[in-house]
Amino acid sequence: TGPGTINPNATLLLPSASFDLTVRLWDVERGVxxxxxxxxxxxxYSVAFSPDGRLLATGSFDKAIYIWDIA
Structure with missing residues (x-):
């Protein structure tokens, strides 16, 4: 698992970049x-929230950036 970032509006949600080609969204309080x-x-290798916490950007060695609506 690579870097993670904290959602500015939902402190219990942590996305983690991963070498298995996925991004996992973790419930920090429950650990699941x-x-x-x-x-x-x-x-x-990269994850970042939008300032309002509704969108998540992910970056990869495939040279793609995806924007996810996680609201």
Whole structure:
């Protein structure tokens, strides 16, 4: 698992970039994975929230950036 970032509006949600080509959304309070985002074809190395916390950007070695609506 690679970098993670905290959602500015939902402090209990933590996305983590992963070398298994996914991004996992973690419920920090319960310690469980709530969702797995799958779209990249190479290692995911970057995740970042929009300022309002509604969108998540992910970056990968596949040279793609995806924007996810996680609201």
């Amino acid at each position: 994975c709530q969702n797995i985002l799958v779209k990249h074809s190479e290692l995911v």
